[in-house]
Amino acid sequence: MTEFNYQLNPVQVDPSGHYDFQNVFDFPDFIEMRPVLREAVRQVAKEGVKEPTLPVQVERMATALEEQLERCTRKYERQAGYYPNQKKEKNELSRLFTHVLQAVSARDEIDQDIEDLVYAVNQTRLSIIGLPLLEGEGPLYSPDQDQELLPGTFYYLVALELVRPYLKDPKGGMVPENVTKKGRDLVLHLTTYAYRDWDSYLTHQYDEKHAIENQKGLTNVEYYDRLEENERHYADHAYADVLADLFGDLEQMLVPTYCDHLAIMGTNLEQVFQKAPLVRLQFTQKVRERFLVDDQGEEHVMDQPLQSIHQKYEFYRTNFS
Known part of the structure; x- marks a missing residue:
């Protein structure tokens, strides 16, 4: 069996006090x-x-x-x-x-x-x-604690941009009491996407699709209806590609000119944008482009995938039923 040196490359605090945590x-x-x-x-x-x-x-x-x-x-x-x-x-x-x-x-x-x-x-x-000791008191893990978007991080800033049309007071913050029901749902979805294991998600889809394909007694129409329902349910996988592409855009804008690396869940982009205000504007524009934001500020990522799914199964129902 291969032997590994588990003490290789311990993490150090650099002269500026930065702790290069590797995750x-x-x-x-x-x-x-x-x-x-x-x-x-x-x-x-x-x-x-x-x-x-x-x-x-x-x-x-x-x-x-x-x-x-x-x-x-x-x-x-x-x-x-x-x-x-x-x-x-x-x-x-x-x-x-x-x-x-x-x-x-x-x-x-x-x-x-x-x-x-x-x-x-x-x-x-x-x-x-090697984590250094801090002064004060910090939160302990609880499995029942709601997942949340961390202020200043990638997903938070994406949500901040997309939630704008749903703010009751446009000058107010992204807090529940200032966001409409539709806006709160949008933030909840983005939070889900931030923590979702997309590979496992698609595995569930394939398992459900396989079960439908092997279910006996379905008419052709019922069969295609259920397959369409399955694809529509998991169609929000489109957001995985959009978010990955957007994060790639951001990396190209910031690394290595303004920072050494970006952690999608950990880097406080607000601090980075203070050194690069023009990049903040470019990032905002990229959010709008990637999420197909219209003139009213609403995103339309799902429009085309859902339309394509419906057209495909309408064709099947019309020609193979």
């Missing part, structure tokens, strides 16, 4: 890494169960553990340190990453992709271990 969830190839990481988390969850447990229960535990892993990691990345009341939680998080690291590196076959994941997980583990 596996923001590594460039994380989409490819996620299935292996998820398998390792599932193994850790399974090993943590002492009594016989149904597979579905283990799966739920693994999902909850993976969510905790990511949300806690992003919290400490944002804080760039830990508060005294968070010491136990921080230590448990580093131990969890150690267990995940051991599960990944214990695989029989270690190729370059696995080595990259081992490096990314270990750098995250070392980042957590």
Whole structure:
């Protein structure tokens, strides 16, 4: 079995006081890494169960553990340190990453992709271990805590731009009491997209589609109706491409001229835009372009996908029923 040096490249505070936290969830190839990481988390969850447990229960535990892993990691990345009341939680998080690291590196076959994941997980583990102590008190993780967009970050600024037509007072802030019902729904959807695992989302779609295709007793019309309903339900995957393209646009605008790198969930763009006010205007324009914003300020990302889906199944119903 391959031996790894788990003390490689510990994270340091630079002379300016910046703590270069490295987060596996923001590594460039994380989409490819996620299935292996998820398998390792599932193994850790399974090993943590002492009594016989149904597979579905283990799966739920693994999902909850993976969510905790990511949300806690992003919290400490944002804080760039830990508060005294968070010491136990921080230590448990580093131990969890150690267990995940051991599960990944214990695989029989270690190729370059696995080595990259081992490096990314270990750098995250070392980042957590080396966090400096902060003064005061910080929040502890709660699985019941609502996910939210963090002020100044990429998704927050996108929402801030798209919610403008739904502000009761145009000069007011993006707070619930100043946003109409339609605007609150939009922010909720963007929050969902920010935290959604799109690969898992599409897997659910394929599973449901497969079930429809194998369901007996459906008429042709019923069959096409259900397939159309399935595609319409998951059509908001279009937002994944829009958001990815928009973040790529932003990286080209800012890196490396104004900052070394961007973390989609962690970088406070407001601070960066203070040094680059023209880029803020360019970013706003890109938001409008990517989201197909009309003259009234409303976005239309879903218009074309939904129309195409309907036209496709209307054709099927007309010609194959």
